[in-house]
Amino acid sequence: MSARADAPEPTIVRGVSVVVGADGTAHRVERPAVALCACALSRLAPWCDGTHKALRNERPDTVTDRRRPDAGAPPAPW
């Protein structure tokens, strides 16, 4: 399946002071609302950096699912 269709929007979270990342690292929340990355490709994880939109823009015939463990580190989408 191409990454185009299913790169999900981030989740908006309010009213928390700390977000614990998948690796157990605690990230302090310094905004009234934060956007948590849901496509697993943000370079600012756990925060969204808009990468999900860059992926959707790519032509489906040239995109592989970069979230597979064997896909390696994602190249820059721009």
Next chain:
Amino acid sequence: MSDIVIRPRPAPDHQIAVPSLPRPCGPVSQAVVTLLREPATATQAERRVRAAFHPHLDPLTDRDFQLGLWCLYELHLDGFPGTDPALEWSPALLAARAVLEEPFEAALRRLVGPLSPDDPIEEVRRLTGSGRPPRLARFLGRDATADQFRDYLAQRAVYHLRESDPQSFVLPRVHGRAKAALAELQYDEYGAGRPDRLHATLYARALASLDLPTGVAAYVDTAEATILTTVNVMALFGLHRRLRGAALGHLAAFEATSSIPCRLIALGAHRLGFPAAVATYYEEHVEADAVHEQVAIHDICGGLLESSPELAGDVVFGAAACLAVDELTATALLARWERAA
């Protein structure tokens, strides 16, 4: 850093005798500047500005037109040192503004063309959905010289030193979910309680790190027409209650097309070895605007349309106008650098 100071305007009792006004660049801005210097009636003001405006000119790319309008909007923000603060509500200046706003709004509507407001939220998402970095951000990220990058910072200063201020005019004109969400977004733009994190202050710090001035006045006389247009669009939408839907649609499109370009521009700042304050400004916006995009589209525009569905067309118009004027600006700046090369 405590050494960055944005100088306050002089208090009224310390006013200097000669007002400090932008340099006119044609008949419209000359007529407006004259109105700022000398009292006139509303009828005189309207007649003079109407006579100065040539209908065959495109208001969106005519620097004289945009500078005239910018001066009139400035009365609602910081005003001009040495001018009477009461000019903000002078019938003459309001009449002059109305003469320019009519062709300005008409030109914006012509620029964006017919729109489909049937599902406005989906339409805003569609309009802003491309993750393809725009050519201006790509150029700044990869190719711009240090001089071109500095010029970009100087050109954009007329907006970023006032970042988010036009949208604050909208707060008392919306309610409930839209108001709560807009206040939340603005609170973040204004530093979330920390004055040193005000986005306008982060920009001033970036300018100061390159020994550039930190006051808007220093940049107006050299700002491209379309740079003034980007600021004037926000003022037009922000200052007219009837256009509150357009103001919020504009905000949504602005936020939703910011993260990826800001990442690229930050990379450009690193590539050129600029002081950290420059990249810091843009890196803050990669993260902040990824939040603001969701809040602006879903909660601000969604909340507004829940209570005022009749504003659907305005929301889409505002979003489309933001993107179309951005395109005009990109064309103008890239051409400016091509000419100079």
